[in-house]
Amino acid sequence: ETGVTQSPTHLIKTRGQQVTLRCSSQSGHNTVSWYQQALGQGPQFIFQYYREEENGRGNFPPRFSGLQFPNYSSELNVNALELDDSALYLCASSSGGRREDYTFGSGTRLTVV
Amino acid sequence: KQEVTQIPAALSVPEGENLVLNCSFTDSAIYNLQWFRQDPGKGLTSLLLIQSSQREQTSGRLNASLDKSSGRSTLYIAASQPGDSATYLCAVNDNNNDMRFGAGTRLTVKP
Numbered sequence: 001e002t003g004v005t006q007s008p009t010h011l012i013k014t015r016g017q018q019v020t021l022r023c024s025s026q027s028g029h030n031t032v033s034w035y036q037q038a039l040g041q042g043p044q045f046i047f048q049y050y051r052e053e054e055n056g057r058g059n060f061p062p063r064f065s066g067l068q069f070p071n072y073s074s075e076l077n078v079n080a081l082e083l084d085d086s087a088l089y090l091c092a093s094s095s096g097g098r099r100e101d102y103t104f105g106s107g108t109r110l111t112v113v
Numbered sequence: 114k115q116e117v118t119q120i121p122a123a124l125s126v127p128e129g130e131n132l133v134l135n136c137s138f139t140d141s142a143i144y145n146l147q148w149f150r151q152d153p154g155k156g157l158t159s160l161l162l163i164q165s166s167q168r169e170q171t172s173g174r175l176n177a178s179l180d181k182s183s184g185r186s187t188l189y190i191a192a193s194q195p196g197d198s199a200t201y202l203c204a205v206n207d208n209n210n211d212m213r214f215g216a217g218t219r220l221t222v223k224p
Contacts, residue, residue, distance in 0.1 A: 004156075006156075033212075040216065041216050042117070042202055042204075042213075042214030042215050042216045042217055043157070043202075043214050044214075045211070045212060045213075055210075056210060056211070088154070090156055090157065092157075097210070098210065101159070101162065102147075102157070102159060103159075104149075104156035104157040104158070104159075105156050106155050106156040107154070107155065107156050109154065
């Protein structure tokens with residue numbers, strides 16, 4: 001049984017650029033949720049994908065978008081990067097569209113300069 | 114809108130002490146509550162999940178309690194060890210599948 005894998009682990013981008021973060025869900029899980037965690041804060045829910053459809057979204061602007069693929073892996077895309085987008089981005093997989101029994105990845109540390 | 118607060122923000126204790134971390138939430142209509150551990154710069158590891166109908170859950174030296182009516186949960190760690198040093202996060206899941214985290218308690222256990 002494989003866990004949740006995120007790539008890349010670290011990334012530095014310039015303000016205004018676009019970035020794509022990737023997540024492979026745990027074997028047997030069909031649901032992926034993305035969270036943004038600023039330094040010293042708890043994770044904030046961005047959105048969730050269940051069976052390739054968006055299944056809930058937090059209070060994030062449209063420049064945050066996502067995809068889920070038939071193998072249940074997922075991408076998070078952020079356009080027009082801002083300095084405040086600097087954070088740890090966490091992916092969590094689960095089953096059945098629920099936000100519980102999560103398995104979290106180790107995250108991608110994004111720095112926007 | 115559910116608000117989750119964790120007190121204290123940071124805690125330092127000598128090895129061997131028993132300790133309690135606190136979590137409070139504003140809306141008692143919850144589906145479940147989870148406690149997570151996070152090591153620096155890493156993802157979250159689930160420690161305990163308490164369903165809304167339950168009062169407590171135990172795993173090894175950890176015990177989590179839930180009092181929905183008062184909007185509180187506690188995480189009790191017995192006989193703390195240096196390896197317990199991490200940030201502990203509380204997360205509340207409501208009936209609308211909305212999960213909200215507290216900002217965490219940063220625990221340091223000194224040898």
